[in-house]
Amino acid sequence: MIFNSEISGQQQHTTSPVVTGGSVIALVYNGGVIVGSDTLCSYGSMAAFKNVQKIVQISQNTIYASSGEYSDFQQVVKELAKIDRSALQYDDGVHPSPKDYGNFLARLSYKKRCKINPLYLQNVIAGFHNKERYLALVDIYGTYLESNFITTGFASYFCKAIISNYWNENCTLEQAKQVIRECFKVLFCRDCRAHDVIQLAYVDEQGTHIEEPERVETKWDFNGFKSRANEKLHTQ
């Protein structure tokens, strides 16, 4: 990726993100990998874009999601799609494996970090290749870590306990989905930049499946909350 600003010498450095996406949670389960993310892009503290798809399929057996600057996310999706299209150019039917994408993204992020102009993202690449599950995190510095579960953003603080208690790497798809839904419930309550509409996507032997967005169940009709019994009106 070469930007015009780099060529003309007016280098700008991304110091803070503008439009940001929330946490991403990804887990392996028995037979595949599942990724969950909410559908909100915030403009600072404003919940600006509430119906955004932040999990994308980049090849037949790979999905990509990230939290952080949304424009960087869109650019990375384009870059990864370019690699997949190279199979067309060479006419050889060889498609990159999920690990190839993960490593490529790690190299790209590291290069941008070395120029002090990072891709302001925590990236998650998930895939299923050769009967093996693949899940990796690439962070803003270009660190590459393969793992059984990945959390980005606030989920790293709030959700690890839930995952630790209710998930194991051989659970079923339904169990994994429930864990993710529970995590996003907690995030909606505690993370100011979270949303209660989430989207789940999973990859297994049959390929990638990106589900329709769904609303997590949250309860706000507590009597005390409705009647505001404990609030005092201050009249002066």
Next chain:
Amino acid sequence: MLKHLYDTDCVTWSPQGKLFQVEYAMEAVKQGSICLGLKSNENVVLCSLKRQPSELAGYQEKQFKIDDHMAIAIAGLTADARVLCKYMRTECLEYKYTYESHHPVGRLVFKVAEKSQHKTQSGAKRPYGVGLLVAGIDPNGVHLFETCPSGNYYEYKCQAIGSRSQAARTYFESWFHLFEKSTLEQLILHGLSAIKKAIMEDEELNEKNVEVGILGKNLKFTHLNAQELKDYIAKLETFSPNSQIQQE
């Protein structure tokens, strides 16, 4: 045909539609000593005959490892071969650095072919005077490619290039139907038998002048050492392709 009118450079066509400089470059390949390759479902074997410029000199190496999963055998100008070898090694390294996986074989051959073609379309350049046999394994399977100075490349089940390679190709034509299911040992013996057809009457195969490289799905590229070569050459005495048919 007044060849000399049309053969000065690459940018001149002959009236018959030939680029003579490219054709002459292919002749250089035919002057090199023989090298051949053959593949089965699991392995690829490269065999070559090494030349010794004089009694005092060593034997010229003909096979080069490009990466764990890929190797080439060359026929023609060794200096040109070294350039292409370096290019292929660099490409494999960069691919590994970026993707942590092996460069798909067909793609690298395509890149080499592109590079070669470039040299055939310029007034100031000459084509590479070397033909490569590229053996490699990737997720698409087991491969053997040949590249030409013209920029063409072909995939083969087995192929021989260099001087007196027709004799080896004739051997292949008779027996290539056995190669797919051959074991590694049978493949090596076939390769050595084919090379034996191509040597001169007063020459003989020995562990000094023959080079055998092997590659397999779980086998990184290796050369057979002197002792192994001696053993295989000895086995040639009793090897016959007919016995392989009887086994099947």
